[in-house]
Amino acid sequence: MNTNHHFGILALAALSGLAACTRAPAPAEPAKAQEPMKQESTADEPGAPGHTPYANMPKIAPIGVRIGKHFDVPAGARGPEVDPAKGYRLQDLGNGLYMVTDNIYQSMFLVYDKGVVVVDTPPNYAANLPKAIAEVTDKPITHLIYSHAHKDHIGGTKALGGKPIIIAQEETARLLKRDNDPDRPLPTVTFKDKYTLEVGGKRLDLSYHGNAHLPGNIFISAPEQKVLMVIDVAFPGWMPWRRFAVAQDVLGSIAQLDEIAKLPWETLVGGHVARTGTHADVDMQVEFYKDLKQAAGQALSSTKPGEGVNPEDMKNPWAIYDDYIDRVVVQCVNTLTPKWSTRLAAYDVYIWDQCYSMEQTLRIE
Template sequence: MPEVPPIGARIAKYLDVPDAAKGPAIPAGKGYRTERLGAGLYMVTDNAYQSMFLVYESGVVVVDAPPSYAAHIKTAIAEVTGKPITHLVYSHAHADHIGGAAMLGGRPIIVAHAETKRLLARSNDRNRPLPTVTFTDGYQLKVGSQVLELQSRRAAHQPGNLFIYAPAQKALMHVDVVYPGWMMWRRFGLAEDVPAYFDAVEAVKSYDFAKFVGGHVARVGSREDVVVQAEFMADLKAAALKALQTVKVGAEVNPLDLGNPWAVYDTYIDRVAASCVNALTPKWKRRLAAFDVYIWDQCYAMEQSLRID
C-alpha cells in the first residue's frame, strides 16, 4: 500500500503546505487582497481564487468575478481608482470563476469566446450574464493605451478557456491549468481533454511573461512555477505508462471474480494507480503543496488517458 492513503481513506492531517507555495496573508477582516502586476494591472484574490483588473484612462476592465469575493471587487478597484468598470472578460464559463459577475453591477461590455457564450446560454444562469462581444480565435481588447490579448487554443480545461495576456506588463492569465507551487486540482483540474492539457501548459511556456495568474492558490506564479509543473506532469506520465506496461491484468483477483471483467479491471486500474503513486511520492511529496490530496486523482486520470485517448 502506498505511503499516501488512497481516495476515501480519511487521515488525521494532510502534509503541511510548503512555505514556497504560500502567498501573502489576507488582511484581517478584509476578505481579499490586491497585488500590483504592472502598470495599471492588478490581481485580486482571497488566496484561493484569483481575478484581475486593468485600469486605463477612462475606466476599468475586470477579468473574472469569482463569487467567493466578487462583492469586494469594486472595493478593491476603488482603492486604486475612482473610474467605472466598463468591461468584463470571462476566462471561461465555469461558475466558480465568473458566478459573481452580476454582483459588479452596471452594464459593462462582457467579452468572451463564442464557446463560452454557448455554454452560458445553455446554463441560463442570471448570475453569469451572456457576453455582449464574442470571438472564435483571437481578440485584442484595446482600451485607451492599455491592451489585453485574448486567445483560445485547443480546448483542455473547457472549450473557450482563454489565454489573457497583457503584453506591456508581461503578465499572463490562464485559468485552471497551472497551479503555482501546488498539485493541480483533482484530475488535471477537471480537464475535459488530458492530452490538450499537456499542450496548454506548453502554450503557457511560449508566452513572454514575468507574472502568471492561474485563477487559484495564494500567490502569483513565475515561469519557474510553470516549468516545475511541466516536470511533474512528465514524471506523472512516465510513471503511469510504466505501471500500465508492468502491472498484469487479472493478477491478485479472486479466481471466483475472473468472469467479472468490471472487477478484473477495477483491480488492475487500482494497482496501476498505486504503482504510479509510489513512483512519484519520494520526489514530489514535499515539492508540491497538496501532493497527498490529489496524487491518486492524477494517477487515475493519467492512466485512463494513456489507455483510451
C-alpha cells in the same frame, strides 16, 4: 470506466487494514466443554474488503479515507497573507493592472483613462471587487472579460453592478447559453480565435488555443505589463486540483501548459492559490506531468490483469479490470512519491486523482 468504484475499493481496503491495527480485541469467552471450538472463516465475503491488501500500498491514504494530518504546505507555495477584515488582497502588476485574490481564487482588473476592465468575478469575493477597485480609482467598470464559463470564476458578475460590455470566446457563449444561469450573464461581444481590447492606451490580447480545461478557456495577455492570465491550467507551487483541474481534455491541458512555458511573460495569474507564478513554477509543473505520464505508462505496461483476483471472479470482467487499474495506480503513486511529495503543496491530497486520471487517459484516449 467509473473511477469512483476504484476509489471505494481502495478506501475500504485501507479502512479494513486500519481497523485491524487499532481495534482492541474483545475479551475471550470460556469455551463450552460440550461444544467444539469454531474456527472463523478466512474467506472474503462478497462485496467486502479483501483480507489481503494490495502489495506495496502507499502510506498516503487513498480517496475516501480521511487523513488525520495532511502534509505541510512548503514555504515556496505560500503567498502574502490576506487581511481577514477585507477578505481580499490587492497586488499591483504594473501600469494600471492589478490582481485581486482571497488566496484561493484570483481575478484581475485594468484601469484606463475612462474606466476599468475586470477579468473574472469569482463568487468567493465578488462582492468585494468594487471595494478593491475603489482603492485604486473611482472610474466606472466598463468591460468584463470571461476567462471561461465555469461558475466558480465568473458567477459573481452581478456584484459589479452596471452594464459592462462582456467579452468571451464563442465556446464560452455557447456553454452559457446552454446553462441559462442568471448569475452568468451572456457575453455581448464574442470572438473565435483572437481579440484585442484597446482602451485609453491600454491593451489586453485574448486568444483561444483549443479545448483543454474547458472549451472557450482563453489566454489573456497584458504585453506591456508582461503578465499572462490562464485559468485552471497552471498552479504555482501546488499539486493541480483533482483530475488535472477537472480538465475535459487531459492531454490538451498538458499541451497548453507546455505552450505557456514557452511564451514571453514574467508574471502568471493562474486563477487559484496564494500567489502569482513564475516560469520556474510552470517548468516544475511541466516536469511533474512528464513524470506522472511516464509513471502511469510504466505501471500500465508492467501490470497484468487478473493477477491475484479470486478465481470465482474471473468471469467478471468489471472486477478483473477494477483490480488491474487499482494496482496500476498504486504503482504510479509509489513511483512519484519519493521525488514529488515535498515539492508540490497538497501532493497527498490529489496524487491518487492524478494517477487515476492519467492511467485512464493513456489507456483509453
